[in-house]
Amino acid sequence: xxxxxxxxxxxxxxxxxxxxxxxxxxxxxxxxxxxxxxxxxxxxxxxxxxxxxxxxxxxxxxxxxxxxxxxxxxxxxxxxxxxxxxxxxxxxxxxxxxxxxxxxxxxxxxxxxxxxxxxxxxx
Numbered sequence: 001x002x003x004x005x006x007x008x009x010x011x012x013x014x015x016x017x018x019x020x021x022x023x024x025x026x027x028x029x030x031x032x033x034x035x036x037x038x039x040x041x042x043x044x045x046x047x048x049x050x051x052x053x054x055x056x057x058x059x060x061x062x063x064x065x066x067x068x069x070x071x072x073x074x075x076x077x078x079x080x081x082x083x084x085x086x087x088x089x090x091x092x093x094x095x096x097x098x099x100x101x102x103x104x105x106x107x108x109x110x111x112x113x114x115x116x117x118x119x120x121x122x123x
Contacts, residue, residue, distance in 0.1 A: 052078030
């Protein structure tokens with residue numbers, strides 16, 4: 001049982017991933033779809049950051065005392081990559097919401113089925 005409690009962050013990632021995927025699939029509102037996509041992205045970032053943490057590890061800063069050579073370091077690469085992923089995610093979300101605003105101005109709605117109905121009427 002203690003092993004499962006130690007893996008709570010992975011369970012949180014799975015739950016968030018499924019919530020985000022469900023929102024993207026089940027909702028017709030484009031703004032809600034963007035929110036679901038963002039939740040899904042946050043869960044992926046949480047997964048990589050939690051995998052990058054080494055229990056008992058410290059920041060990878062070399063000690064000034066040479067006798068401290070048996071230090072366990074955490075790998076900083078997943079954290080650095082996820083900082084980049086956060087920036088890309090914010091830009092993607094901003095672009096997606098800007099496109100949703102343009103769709104709203106063009107069609108007067110952000111519901112997928114109503115947009116499809118307007119397109120079918122025009123053609």
